[in-house]
Amino acid sequence: MNYTEIQLTVSADYTDILMAELADLGFESFVETDEGLNAYILEPDFDEAAIQSIVDKYGDQTAIAYQINSLEKKNWNEEWERNYQPIEVQSRIKVRASFHEQDPGFQYDIVINPKMSFGTGHHETTAMMLEHQLGVDAAGKTVLDVGSGTGILAILAALQGASRVVAFDIEEWAVENARENAELNGCSSIEVFQGTIHDVNPNEKFDIVLANINRNVLLADIPVYVRLMNPGGTLLVSGFYEQDAPDIEEKGVAEGLTKTSKLTQNNWVSIQFSTAGQ
Incomplete structure (x- = not known):
């Protein structure tokens, strides 16, 4: 059976939102591109009117264009495996899929099998959050992962020895995926x-709060987050x-936070804040 591909040209700020909307329509897989997002669904399940409704819904907030392509049947697992390459962070973390071999040369070996090809560490914001986490002592600490996606940040915190890790996401598929990946990593x-x-x-x-979301959610x-943090706690944010x-910095300072570190990668940013100590 053939697949229908939708190539969406849209701001990166809206790819997560559109991914969630399209998942509700039955789209099975997604690939983030320089232009926006590609989404795939079985041809009989495709409904162009539903796509247009989504475009109309967000069209007054951002520019959205799309193109429809019909694709011949493929082995999508094989395609995914060929295109999903492991990544490394600071030569200390390796993020890989379960079909990649383990590399004992890394301090943290994290296995992530994403349901929708997001949150694997390949995006700059996730990679910077992981890098920031390497500089935070999580051993014996309590950690909250906001909008956890695949659960990758929560998993690193647990591997670092956090005493308790709580993670949540608004999407059911993300919650299921985070639980699956947590199991894979013990x-x-x-x-x-x-x-x-x-x-x-x-x-x-919580001693540490991790929030890789987007500008508007962070500002709100x-x-x-600050009310949920212990004195001397750490807040790591990205997604903007x-x-x-x-x-973001102004909002943090207004809430009594102190900026302690900032990372930038391809115009994306991650900031580390701290709360006042006891």
Whole structure:
């Protein structure tokens, strides 16, 4: 059976949102591109009117264009395996799929089998978050992973010796995937639930909060993160462009945070903040 490919030209700020919308329509796999997003669905399940409805829904927020292609039947697992290459972070972390061989030369060997090819570490924001985590002592600490995706950040925290790791995502498929990947890495103690930051028990406190989301969510929710943090805690954020960094920094400072580190990669940014000590 043939597949239909949708090639979306859209701002990177909206690829996650459109991925979630298309997943609800039955699209099976996604590839992020320099132009936006490619999505794939079995030809009989394709509904162009539903695609147009999504474009109309977000068209007043950002420019969106799409092209439809019909593809011959392929072995998609084989295609994915051929294109998914392991990545390395600071020569200390290797992120690979389960079909790659383990490399004992790395301090942290993380296995990630993504359901929708996102959160594997290949995106600059994820790689920078992992790099920032390497500089944070998580041993014996409590960690909250906001919008966990594949669970990769939560898994690294657990491998670093965190005493408790809580992760959540708004998407059901992401929650399932994070649990599966936690099991693959021997980190089944990670607590993963479906929901938002407002579903976290407000009486709980965390030493480290990880939030790789986007500019608008961060600006809205940084005050909530701060309320959930212990004195002397660490907040790591990413998912925004360099031009948005001043707004994120300003919001953090307004909430009593201190910027302690900043990473930039291909115009994407990750910032580390700390809360005041006891």
